[in-house]
Amino acid sequence: MKIADESAAREGISVRELIDAAGRAVATCVSRNFQNEGRVAVLAGKGNKGKDALAAARILSAKGWDVLIFAAVEDEDDSRGLADFDPTGCDLILDGLLGAGLDREVEGVVAEVIDKANASGVPILAVDIPSGVDGRTGQVRGAAIRASLTITFVLRKPGHLLLPGRDLCGAVTVAELPMPGAAMAEALDDASPTYANEPALWRAYASAPLSAHHKYDRGHAVVFSGGMAQTGAARLSAMAALRGGAGLVTMFSPASALLVNAHHLTSIMLKRCEAEDLAGLLEDKRLNAFVLGPGYGIGERARQATEAVLAAGRRLVLDADGLSSFKEEPEALFAAARRAVTDQPTLVLTPHSGEFARLFPDLAADKALSKLDQAREASARSGAIMVLKGADTVIAAPDGRAAINATGTPWLATAGTGDVLTGLIAAQLAQGVPSFEAACLGVWMHGKAAEHFGPGLISEDLPTCLPAVHRELASLSAEQAP
The missing domain is CATH 3.40.50.10260 (YjeF N-terminal domain)
Structure with a gap:
């Protein structure tokens, strides 16, 4: 000024x-x-x-x-x-x-x-x-x-x-x-462009399905499930992806968890996926957006699946255990992300502050950096879209663009709500929304869903509030129509 x-x-x-x-x-x-x-x-x-x-x-x-x-x-x-x-x-x-x-x-x-x-x-x-x-x-x-x-x-x-x-x-x-x-x-x-995460930023991409559309026009999202006792987080992501607008959602499940997942899933499809199955499953080009991390488990299995999805040129939202699996060698993740970039970043990272500190310890420890600075520098370093979560979530792109979110309520501070966010972002990626705008739109929808529900929110409530968010988006689009 x-x-x-x-x-x-x-x-x-x-x-x-x-x-x-x-x-x-x-x-x-x-x-x-x-x-x-x-x-x-x-x-x-x-x-x-x-x-x-x-x-x-x-x-x-x-x-x-x-x-x-x-x-x-x-x-x-x-x-x-x-x-x-x-x-x-x-x-x-x-x-x-x-x-x-x-x-x-x-x-x-x-x-x-x-x-x-x-x-x-x-x-x-x-x-x-x-x-x-x-x-x-x-x-x-x-x-x-x-x-x-x-x-x-x-x-x-x-x-x-x-x-x-x-x-x-x-x-x-x-x-x-x-x-x-x-x-x-x-x-x-x-100055690097900095925005409030509001509809003017991404409204052009928040379109409702047309009468002539079929489900494959809206993309096919995939969520990786954890083992038999760790399936709930992945199901939250999968339901959010479906409610968020993806035309189809499939859960990739290890054999040990197939029966548990089959018992709970109806509109979400289910496929067996062990390490040896993944390459064959990735041959289906219709599978265009992936979620890995919620309840998946930390370790080599997560690292290999992450690198395989990125190497196949698919867009991926990496969260939770997926992020923590790279805490000892974050540069391996960043290198895989940079190799996968085409016209835009392929990888979206969604860390909370603790996960961020594991991947970017120097940035997290630098008190001279604002949250906006941290997200922007982490995105440039990793080659990924950065969604640094919190009540003031910051979304940043490697080209320097960043947005600060203001939707949501304190009731979002409860277990599982981050898993819902990963599914919402994947839904936008599946529908072909550019990566930065997809992350911004998913974060905005996540906060709006919480606002529609109000006090007492738990993670399972968020997908049920998404129809109201879609109606709100439709009304915003109608206001802009010529």
Whole structure:
């Protein structure tokens, strides 16, 4: 944004004009969300964020608000110092202390003011991003405002979507500024594309079946099952793949688990698959998307199956035991993934933080890297699409594209929900969706299914919620129709 401001000045838009526009946007946001013209405490730091807040304060005062200004730099506007901040009797606190480019720990009087504001119980409107949140990483730098509402400008920052920043923002509103398009283009010229994982990113690929389609038009997904006592996770993946849109789903099962799986499966097909059977089964080119890992077991068998699927040019979602099987030699996995790449990555990795640390110990240990940085660097290193799971799942591609997800609920933190996610991603791969968009769409659907169910969710509930997610996708597509 600093580069954009400087470029805008060369285009004839001064920083003063941008500050005035930001102040008007903040004041409008206050008027829309806080109806009573009461008392507002304005916390103003030294930078442009503080100037935005002061510009808003002048407008709010003219509209009838009782404005109290507490500023890092006292001036002729009858402001008081930050140390004098007292929220008693205030109806609103306007946070203009520290901007998104924060590069130090918050301490001293500013930290005290933040703690006092949070403890007051007064609603807080944060300008740009809650003070104390690093706009690049979403991390808290010592202390941070807990906002009811955040208004940012032109574009969101990663810190609005990455945790814990996302939880501290409250609802986020994006306001336009008179920023020339050329200025933003210059600012973003050297940046790797980063997106919110929202329908605009992949809507063109989220199509419903047509009347003329048959099941093979929607792809054939395969899920590898574990042994007799480890079949449940694979069945969760298989059902999610079928509910997620794949035309057919087959489970590859070892002989020891055939009867167990046959007892539970109806719409999902079943084939015997021992190590010696796999090469012959892979000759069927209709089998175009695979899941390996959930309940499969850790070891050489998983490594060999992974490498065989990739060598056959099939797209593969590798999770759980499949990931852990390569913890001693991750480069063997990465080499297999790079060999399999054609016009796009063939492999999708879906680690949680512990699995990620086993494959990428140096990246996991580097505290200077945000989750976004970690996923992006891991994807470039491995040649795979990276789905770094969590409440703020990040999806990254080797070409530098990345998306941050915001769907879901805390109830997803329960056993088996990751197995459902692998099946959902495989369903999109089976239908021919490009690998990055398939991962993004699967992650979004997974979170939306949880939202449709609500509290009390367990993993078996997620596939039953997918019809509602498909209806939501259909409605989004209808809204975009000419």
